[in-house]
Amino acid sequence: MKRFDKIMMATDFSDNSDYAFDYALALARQFDAELTIVHVINEPADLRGIYVPEITYEELEKEINQGAKDMMAKFCKNKLADYGNYKTVIASGVPFQEIIAKADETGAALIVIGTHGRTGLEHLVFGSTAERVVRAAHCPVLSVRLPVK
Known part of the structure; x- marks a missing residue:
């Protein structure tokens, strides 16, 4: 198996991300890897024209x-x-694009990301950052979902 010497974990600080982090940390320990933790601030709408x-x-x-x-x-x-x-990165932008960009910049051998497991209309409306990362990343992606209760 390939050695994962650089692992990137994307977090939105949700329970899903916390659960996925446990996998990222376990893998980082196993491979004695550098762990990069990334949080992306979703670019807010431009409010400059609105008087607040x-x-x-x-x-x-x-x-x-x-x-x-x-x-x-x-x-x-x-x-x-x-x-x-470990190191941390806080970026602003479109989450899946920034996650992929940061993985490329850091030379990540693996991305670990939590998923909310949305389906149906909710998935259609909100989309899935994890799914977009899986589809576009240049390295393997481990997508971790909370256990179904």
Whole structure:
């Protein structure tokens, strides 16, 4: 089997991502791999033309970025206390495109991503970031779904 020396984990900080992270960390430990944890801030709609007196678009963007950094720091503190071979990336854009781009930039040998397992109309409306990553990634993708209860 191919050695996964660089593993990338995409997270949206949901329960699904937390569950998938356990797989990513187990594989990183097994292969003594560098683990890159990526969170993509979905680009918000451009609100610059809308008058919102309490906050500017730039302030909103800054708050969103700071919130993502804080969530990533908390995530790493809680999940990676005893694993030091990792780095984090926070990107803005279309999630599946950024995940693939970051995997290419880091030379990831494997992407691990959680999936919500949406079906039917919900899948049609919201789509699936995991499915798009699987279809377009240049390396293997492990898609992990929460167990069905």
